[in-house]
Amino acid sequence: MTLKTLAAAGCAAAVALSGAAPAFAQVPPPATTTAPQVTHGAVPPGLCIVSVEAAIGGSAVGKFVQTRLQQLVGQVNAELNGERTTIENEGKTLESQRATMDQNTLEQRAAALQVKANALQRKAQQRERELQVTEQKAFGRVGEEMEPLIRQAYQAKGCSVLVNRNSVILANPAADITPQVVTALNAKITQFTFDRERLDQQGNPAGGAAPR
Template structure:
Protein backbone atom coordinates (compact mmCIF):
# COMPACT_ATOMS: atom_id res chain seq x y z
CA UNK A 1 0.00 0.00 0.00
CA UNK A 2 1.42 3.41 -0.94
CA UNK A 3 0.78 6.61 0.97
CA UNK A 4 -1.03 7.99 -2.06
CA UNK A 5 -3.44 5.04 -2.01
CA UNK A 6 -3.95 5.47 1.73
CA UNK A 7 -4.75 9.15 1.44
CA UNK A 8 -7.06 8.59 -1.52
CA UNK A 9 -8.90 5.81 0.28
CA UNK A 10 -9.46 7.89 3.36
CA UNK A 11 -10.52 10.93 1.38
CA UNK A 12 -13.11 8.76 -0.34
CA UNK A 13 -14.37 7.49 3.00
CA UNK A 14 -14.65 10.99 4.41
CA UNK A 15 -16.46 12.18 1.29
CA UNK A 16 -18.87 9.25 1.54
CA UNK A 17 -19.69 10.03 5.17
CA UNK A 18 -20.52 13.62 4.28
CA UNK A 19 -21.89 12.96 0.81
CA UNK A 20 -24.93 15.19 1.12
CA UNK A 21 -23.07 18.44 1.61
CA UNK A 22 -24.41 21.78 0.47
CA UNK A 23 -22.43 21.58 -2.76
CA UNK A 24 -23.72 18.10 -3.53
CA UNK A 25 -27.28 19.28 -2.94
CA UNK A 26 -26.78 22.17 -5.35
CA UNK A 27 -25.42 19.89 -8.06
CA UNK A 28 -28.27 17.42 -7.63
CA UNK A 29 -30.84 20.20 -7.68
CA UNK A 30 -29.37 21.63 -10.85
CA UNK A 31 -29.42 18.26 -12.60
CA UNK A 32 -32.85 17.11 -11.40
CA UNK A 33 -35.89 18.02 -13.50
CA UNK A 34 -38.71 20.04 -11.95
CA UNK A 35 -41.32 17.90 -10.20
CA UNK A 36 -44.86 18.85 -9.26
CA UNK A 37 -45.61 17.51 -5.79
CA UNK A 38 -48.95 16.60 -4.34
CA UNK A 39 -50.20 18.21 -1.16
CA UNK A 40 -48.03 17.79 1.89
CA UNK A 41 -49.25 15.08 4.25
CA UNK A 42 -50.15 16.58 7.59
CA UNK A 43 -48.04 15.22 10.44
CA UNK A 44 -45.57 13.39 8.18
CA UNK A 45 -42.04 14.86 8.17
CA UNK A 46 -38.93 13.81 6.29
CA UNK A 47 -35.31 14.46 7.19
CA UNK A 48 -31.83 13.56 5.98
CA UNK A 49 -29.30 13.04 8.78
CA UNK A 50 -26.40 12.89 6.31
CA UNK A 51 -27.68 16.00 4.58
CA UNK A 52 -27.94 17.86 7.89
CA UNK A 53 -24.40 16.92 8.88
CA UNK A 54 -22.99 17.80 5.48
CA UNK A 55 -24.72 21.18 5.34
CA UNK A 56 -23.95 22.16 8.94
CA UNK A 57 -20.99 24.27 10.00
CA UNK A 58 -19.74 21.58 12.36
CA UNK A 59 -20.08 18.91 9.68
CA UNK A 60 -18.01 20.93 7.24
CA UNK A 61 -15.46 21.60 10.00
CA UNK A 62 -15.20 17.86 10.70
CA UNK A 63 -14.65 17.12 7.02
CA UNK A 64 -11.91 19.77 6.78
CA UNK A 65 -10.24 18.54 9.97
CA UNK A 66 -10.31 14.92 8.78
CA UNK A 67 -8.65 15.97 5.55
CA UNK A 68 -5.98 17.84 7.53
CA UNK A 69 -5.26 14.77 9.65
CA UNK A 70 -5.10 12.55 6.56
CA UNK A 71 -2.60 14.96 5.00
CA UNK A 72 -0.45 14.83 8.14
CA UNK A 73 -0.46 11.04 8.04
CA UNK A 74 0.42 11.04 4.36
CA UNK A 75 3.38 13.35 5.01
CA UNK A 76 4.61 11.13 7.86
CA UNK A 77 4.43 7.97 5.81
CA UNK A 78 5.77 9.57 2.64
CA UNK A 79 8.95 10.64 4.44
CA UNK A 80 9.60 7.12 5.70
CA UNK A 81 8.67 5.54 2.38
CA UNK A 82 11.12 7.83 0.56
CA UNK A 83 13.92 6.91 2.97
CA UNK A 84 13.27 3.19 2.44
CA UNK A 85 13.14 3.60 -1.33
CA UNK A 86 16.43 5.52 -1.32
CA UNK A 87 18.10 2.87 0.81
CA UNK A 88 16.84 0.10 -1.49
CA UNK A 89 18.20 1.91 -4.55
CA UNK A 90 21.55 2.49 -2.85
CA UNK A 91 21.76 -1.16 -1.83
CA UNK A 92 21.02 -2.26 -5.37
CA UNK A 93 23.81 -0.09 -6.80
CA UNK A 94 26.22 -1.64 -4.27
CA UNK A 95 25.23 -5.22 -5.03
CA UNK A 96 28.33 -5.89 -7.15
CA UNK A 97 30.77 -4.27 -4.72
CA UNK A 98 29.47 -5.82 -1.51
CA UNK A 99 30.23 -9.34 -0.50
CA UNK A 100 27.33 -11.78 -0.66
CA UNK A 101 27.05 -12.05 3.12
CA UNK A 102 27.13 -8.28 3.61
CA UNK A 103 24.55 -7.77 0.89
CA UNK A 104 22.19 -10.38 2.33
CA UNK A 105 22.55 -8.91 5.82
CA UNK A 106 21.68 -5.42 4.63
CA UNK A 107 18.83 -6.69 2.47
CA UNK A 108 17.36 -8.58 5.44
CA UNK A 109 17.58 -5.44 7.57
CA UNK A 110 15.88 -3.44 4.84
CA UNK A 111 13.08 -6.01 4.63
CA UNK A 112 12.53 -5.59 8.37
CA UNK A 113 12.08 -1.85 7.78
CA UNK A 114 9.69 -2.48 4.91
CA UNK A 115 7.57 -4.84 7.01
CA UNK A 116 7.50 -2.33 9.87
CA UNK A 117 6.47 0.45 7.50
CA UNK A 118 3.64 -1.64 6.05
CA UNK A 119 2.34 -2.36 9.56
CA UNK A 120 2.51 1.33 10.42
CA UNK A 121 0.65 2.32 7.24
CA UNK A 122 -2.09 -0.22 7.98
CA UNK A 123 -2.38 1.04 11.54
CA UNK A 124 -2.59 4.66 10.41
CA UNK A 125 -5.40 3.70 8.05
CA UNK A 126 -7.28 2.09 10.94
CA UNK A 127 -6.63 5.14 13.11
CA UNK A 128 -8.03 7.45 10.46
CA UNK A 129 -11.15 5.32 10.18
CA UNK A 130 -11.67 5.32 13.95
CA UNK A 131 -11.07 9.07 14.10
CA UNK A 132 -13.71 9.62 11.45
CA UNK A 133 -16.21 7.35 13.20
CA UNK A 134 -15.75 9.08 16.56
CA UNK A 135 -15.95 12.58 15.11
CA UNK A 136 -19.16 11.84 13.23
CA UNK A 137 -20.55 10.07 16.31
CA UNK A 138 -19.94 13.26 18.31
CA UNK A 139 -21.90 15.27 15.75
CA UNK A 140 -24.69 12.71 15.89
CA UNK A 141 -24.75 12.94 19.67
CA UNK A 142 -25.09 16.72 19.52
CA UNK A 143 -27.81 16.44 16.89
CA UNK A 144 -29.96 13.77 18.56
CA UNK A 145 -31.87 16.02 21.00
CA UNK A 146 -32.26 18.65 18.29
CA UNK A 147 -34.07 16.15 16.07
CA UNK A 148 -36.64 15.63 18.83
CA UNK A 149 -36.97 19.39 19.34
CA UNK A 150 -37.57 20.13 15.65
CA UNK A 151 -39.92 17.13 15.42
CA UNK A 152 -42.08 18.57 18.18
CA UNK A 153 -41.85 22.17 16.96
CA UNK A 154 -43.11 21.12 13.52
CA UNK A 155 -45.82 18.97 15.15
CA UNK A 156 -44.71 15.85 13.30
CA UNK A 157 -46.57 12.61 13.87
CA UNK A 158 -44.10 10.57 11.82
CA UNK A 159 -40.48 11.15 10.79
CA UNK A 160 -39.18 9.39 7.67
CA UNK A 161 -35.60 9.11 6.44
CA UNK A 162 -35.48 11.25 3.32
CA UNK A 163 -32.49 9.31 1.97
CA UNK A 164 -34.72 6.23 1.66
CA UNK A 165 -37.29 8.06 -0.46
CA UNK A 166 -37.23 8.75 -4.17
CA UNK A 167 -39.25 11.98 -3.88
CA UNK A 168 -41.06 13.92 -1.19
CA UNK A 169 -42.83 17.24 -0.95
CA UNK A 170 -40.20 19.78 0.27
CA UNK A 171 -42.80 21.29 2.62
CA UNK A 172 -42.49 18.11 4.70
CA UNK A 173 -38.70 18.35 4.93
CA UNK A 174 -37.33 19.45 8.33
CA UNK A 175 -33.63 19.04 7.42
CA UNK A 176 -32.91 22.78 7.14
CA UNK A 177 -34.45 23.67 10.52
CA UNK A 178 -32.27 20.93 12.00
CA UNK A 179 -29.18 22.42 10.34
CA UNK A 180 -30.08 25.84 11.76
CA UNK A 181 -30.47 24.40 15.25
CA UNK A 182 -27.20 22.47 14.99
CA UNK A 183 -25.32 25.57 13.81
CA UNK A 184 -26.65 27.47 16.83
CA UNK A 185 -25.51 24.73 19.20
CA UNK A 186 -22.03 23.84 17.96
CA UNK A 187 -19.74 24.84 15.09
CA UNK A 188 -16.57 22.90 15.91
CA UNK A 189 -14.80 20.82 18.54
CA UNK A 190 -11.20 19.80 19.01
CA UNK A 191 -10.13 16.32 17.96
CA UNK A 192 -6.98 14.67 16.72
CA UNK A 193 -6.01 11.35 15.21
CA UNK A 194 -6.83 8.36 17.38
CA UNK A 195 -3.70 6.51 18.57
CA UNK A 196 -4.42 2.79 18.57
CA UNK A 197 -0.93 1.89 19.81
CA UNK A 198 -1.46 3.99 22.94
CA UNK A 199 -4.89 2.44 23.51
CA UNK A 200 -3.41 -1.04 23.19
CA UNK A 201 -0.57 -0.32 25.64
CA UNK A 202 -3.05 1.24 28.07
CA UNK A 203 -5.25 -1.85 27.94
CA UNK A 204 -2.26 -4.13 28.62
CA UNK A 205 -1.27 -2.22 31.78
CA UNK A 206 -4.71 -2.54 33.35
Protein backbone atom coordinates (compact mmCIF):
# COMPACT_ATOMS: atom_id res chain seq x y z
CA MET A 1 0.00 0.00 0.00
CA THR A 2 1.44 3.26 -1.01
CA LEU A 3 0.43 6.90 -1.42
CA LYS A 4 0.49 8.78 -4.71
CA THR A 5 0.43 12.52 -5.15
CA LEU A 6 -2.62 13.37 -7.23
CA ALA A 7 -2.79 17.12 -7.64
CA ALA A 8 -1.91 20.50 -6.20
CA ALA A 9 -4.64 22.97 -5.23
CA GLY A 10 -3.58 26.55 -4.64
CA CYS A 11 -0.71 26.10 -2.20
CA ALA A 12 -1.68 22.49 -1.36
CA ALA A 13 -0.51 19.07 -2.39
CA ALA A 14 -3.03 16.30 -1.86
CA VAL A 15 -2.47 12.57 -1.85
CA ALA A 16 -4.60 9.47 -2.27
CA LEU A 17 -4.03 5.82 -1.71
CA SER A 18 -3.37 3.37 -4.49
CA GLY A 19 -4.56 -0.24 -4.54
CA ALA A 20 -3.41 -2.58 -1.82
CA ALA A 21 -2.12 -6.07 -2.42
CA PRO A 22 0.18 -7.87 -0.03
CA ALA A 23 3.33 -9.09 -1.71
CA PHE A 24 3.05 -12.62 -0.34
CA ALA A 25 -0.48 -13.05 -1.69
CA GLN A 26 0.23 -11.87 -5.22
CA VAL A 27 0.30 -14.51 -7.90
CA PRO A 28 3.09 -14.06 -10.49
CA PRO A 29 1.98 -13.74 -14.13
CA PRO A 30 2.04 -16.94 -16.14
CA ALA A 31 5.17 -17.64 -18.13
CA THR A 32 5.01 -16.71 -21.79
CA THR A 33 6.81 -19.88 -22.82
CA THR A 34 6.20 -23.47 -21.83
CA ALA A 35 8.78 -24.70 -19.35
CA PRO A 36 10.58 -27.87 -20.37
CA GLN A 37 9.39 -31.06 -18.74
CA VAL A 38 11.47 -32.18 -15.79
CA THR A 39 11.77 -35.76 -14.63
CA HIS A 40 12.01 -35.74 -10.85
CA GLY A 41 13.87 -38.28 -8.84
CA ALA A 42 12.42 -39.97 -5.82
CA VAL A 43 11.56 -37.75 -2.86
CA PRO A 44 14.17 -38.16 -0.12
CA PRO A 45 12.51 -39.86 2.85
CA GLY A 46 11.09 -37.34 5.31
CA LEU A 47 11.75 -34.28 3.12
CA CYS A 48 8.74 -31.97 2.60
CA ILE A 49 8.29 -28.50 1.16
CA VAL A 50 5.62 -25.84 1.72
CA SER A 51 4.86 -22.34 0.46
CA VAL A 52 3.18 -20.20 3.10
CA GLU A 53 2.64 -17.43 0.55
CA ALA A 54 0.94 -19.74 -1.95
CA ALA A 55 -1.17 -21.30 0.80
CA ILE A 56 -2.44 -17.89 1.90
CA GLY A 57 -2.91 -16.59 -1.64
CA GLY A 58 -4.74 -19.75 -2.74
CA SER A 59 -7.01 -20.06 0.28
CA ALA A 60 -10.53 -18.72 0.54
CA VAL A 61 -9.71 -16.65 3.60
CA GLY A 62 -6.59 -15.20 1.97
CA LYS A 63 -8.61 -14.09 -1.05
CA PHE A 64 -11.29 -12.68 1.26
CA VAL A 65 -8.70 -10.61 3.13
CA GLN A 66 -7.32 -9.21 -0.13
CA THR A 67 -10.79 -8.23 -1.31
CA ARG A 68 -11.64 -6.62 2.02
CA LEU A 69 -8.37 -4.67 2.04
CA GLN A 70 -9.15 -3.34 -1.43
CA GLN A 71 -12.56 -2.22 -0.17
CA LEU A 72 -10.93 -0.36 2.70
CA VAL A 73 -8.48 1.31 0.32
CA GLY A 74 -11.43 2.42 -1.82
CA GLN A 75 -13.13 3.94 1.22
CA VAL A 76 -9.99 5.85 2.16
CA ASN A 77 -9.53 7.06 -1.42
CA ALA A 78 -13.11 8.35 -1.47
CA GLU A 79 -12.55 10.20 1.80
CA LEU A 80 -9.28 11.79 0.72
CA ASN A 81 -10.40 12.59 -2.82
CA GLY A 82 -13.48 14.39 -1.50
CA GLU A 83 -11.37 16.63 0.69
CA ARG A 84 -8.83 17.10 -2.09
CA THR A 85 -11.54 18.25 -4.48
CA THR A 86 -12.83 20.75 -1.92
CA ILE A 87 -9.36 22.23 -1.47
CA GLU A 88 -8.82 22.38 -5.23
CA ASN A 89 -12.11 24.22 -5.72
CA GLU A 90 -11.26 26.68 -2.95
CA GLY A 91 -7.90 27.25 -4.60
CA LYS A 92 -9.51 27.94 -7.98
CA THR A 93 -11.98 30.33 -6.39
CA LEU A 94 -9.22 32.17 -4.60
CA GLU A 95 -7.22 32.45 -7.81
CA SER A 96 -10.22 33.85 -9.68
CA GLN A 97 -10.69 36.53 -7.02
CA ARG A 98 -7.05 37.53 -6.85
CA ALA A 99 -7.46 40.63 -9.02
CA THR A 100 -10.28 42.06 -6.90
CA MET A 101 -8.92 41.17 -3.47
CA ASP A 102 -6.60 43.24 -1.32
CA GLN A 103 -3.22 41.69 -0.57
CA ASN A 104 -3.83 41.18 3.16
CA THR A 105 -7.08 39.26 2.58
CA LEU A 106 -5.47 37.22 -0.19
CA GLU A 107 -2.59 36.20 2.05
CA GLN A 108 -4.94 35.28 4.90
CA ARG A 109 -7.12 33.09 2.71
CA ALA A 110 -4.08 31.50 1.05
CA ALA A 111 -2.64 30.71 4.49
CA ALA A 112 -5.93 29.16 5.59
CA LEU A 113 -5.99 27.04 2.44
CA GLN A 114 -2.44 25.90 3.14
CA VAL A 115 -3.47 24.82 6.63
CA LYS A 116 -6.24 22.66 5.14
CA ALA A 117 -3.85 21.17 2.60
CA ASN A 118 -1.30 20.33 5.29
CA ALA A 119 -4.00 18.70 7.40
CA LEU A 120 -5.10 16.60 4.42
CA GLN A 121 -1.55 15.47 3.81
CA ARG A 122 -1.18 14.42 7.44
CA LYS A 123 -4.47 12.56 7.27
CA ALA A 124 -3.38 10.73 4.11
CA GLN A 125 -0.15 9.67 5.80
CA GLN A 126 -2.07 8.43 8.82
CA ARG A 127 -4.53 6.51 6.62
CA GLU A 128 -1.59 4.82 4.91
CA ARG A 129 -0.17 3.74 8.25
CA GLU A 130 -3.60 2.54 9.36
CA LEU A 131 -4.01 0.41 6.26
CA GLN A 132 -0.53 -1.04 6.69
CA VAL A 133 -1.33 -2.05 10.27
CA THR A 134 -4.69 -3.44 9.17
CA GLU A 135 -3.02 -5.55 6.48
CA GLN A 136 -0.40 -6.86 8.88
CA LYS A 137 -2.97 -7.82 11.52
CA ALA A 138 -5.39 -9.39 9.05
CA PHE A 139 -2.78 -11.61 7.42
CA GLY A 140 -1.28 -12.26 10.84
CA ARG A 141 -4.65 -13.73 11.81
CA VAL A 142 -4.56 -15.95 8.73
CA GLY A 143 -1.05 -17.06 9.64
CA GLU A 144 -2.15 -17.95 13.15
CA GLU A 145 -5.03 -20.02 11.79
CA MET A 146 -2.70 -21.78 9.35
CA GLU A 147 0.24 -22.54 11.65
CA PRO A 148 -1.23 -25.63 13.36
CA LEU A 149 -2.48 -26.91 10.00
CA ILE A 150 1.07 -26.90 8.64
CA ARG A 151 2.17 -28.98 11.60
CA GLN A 152 -0.73 -31.38 11.06
CA ALA A 153 0.10 -31.79 7.37
CA TYR A 154 3.77 -32.25 8.28
CA GLN A 155 2.94 -35.07 10.67
CA ALA A 156 0.35 -36.67 8.37
CA LYS A 157 2.96 -36.80 5.59
CA GLY A 158 5.56 -38.28 7.90
CA CYS A 159 7.97 -35.42 7.28
CA SER A 160 11.21 -35.02 9.16
CA VAL A 161 12.41 -31.83 7.39
CA LEU A 162 10.21 -28.97 6.08
CA VAL A 163 11.72 -26.58 3.53
CA ASN A 164 10.34 -23.28 2.27
CA ARG A 165 9.33 -23.88 -1.35
CA ASN A 166 10.33 -20.35 -2.32
CA SER A 167 13.97 -21.16 -1.54
CA VAL A 168 13.94 -24.27 -3.75
CA ILE A 169 14.73 -24.08 -7.47
CA LEU A 170 13.22 -27.43 -8.40
CA ALA A 171 11.49 -30.08 -6.32
CA ASN A 172 9.33 -33.12 -6.80
CA PRO A 173 5.70 -31.98 -6.33
CA ALA A 174 5.09 -35.13 -4.34
CA ALA A 175 7.05 -33.52 -1.49
CA ASP A 176 4.82 -30.43 -1.42
CA ILE A 177 2.29 -30.26 1.42
CA THR A 178 0.94 -26.83 0.38
CA PRO A 179 -2.25 -28.25 -1.24
CA GLN A 180 -3.08 -30.14 1.96
CA VAL A 181 -2.58 -26.96 3.99
CA VAL A 182 -4.89 -24.99 1.69
CA THR A 183 -7.57 -27.65 1.90
CA ALA A 184 -7.38 -27.70 5.69
CA LEU A 185 -7.41 -23.90 5.91
CA ASN A 186 -10.48 -23.69 3.67
CA ALA A 187 -12.25 -26.15 5.93
CA LYS A 188 -11.29 -24.19 9.04
CA ILE A 189 -12.03 -20.59 8.08
CA THR A 190 -13.12 -18.67 4.98
CA GLN A 191 -13.56 -15.14 6.34
CA PHE A 192 -13.61 -13.02 9.46
CA THR A 193 -14.71 -9.51 10.29
CA PHE A 194 -12.15 -6.70 10.36
CA ASP A 195 -12.13 -2.99 9.68
CA ARG A 196 -9.48 -0.34 9.16
CA GLU A 197 -7.33 0.26 12.19
CA ARG A 198 -7.71 3.69 13.78
CA LEU A 199 -4.35 4.82 15.07
CA ASP A 200 -5.94 7.80 16.83
CA GLN A 201 -8.15 5.41 18.81
CA GLN A 202 -6.40 3.24 21.37
CA GLY A 203 -7.27 -0.40 21.81
CA ASN A 204 -9.22 -0.88 18.59
CA PRO A 205 -8.50 -4.42 17.30
CA ALA A 206 -8.24 -5.25 13.61
CA GLY A 207 -10.86 -7.91 13.84
CA GLY A 208 -12.30 -10.45 16.15
CA ALA A 209 -15.50 -11.99 14.94
CA ALA A 210 -15.69 -15.74 15.03
CA PRO A 211 -14.83 -17.63 11.82
CA ARG A 212 -17.77 -18.37 9.57
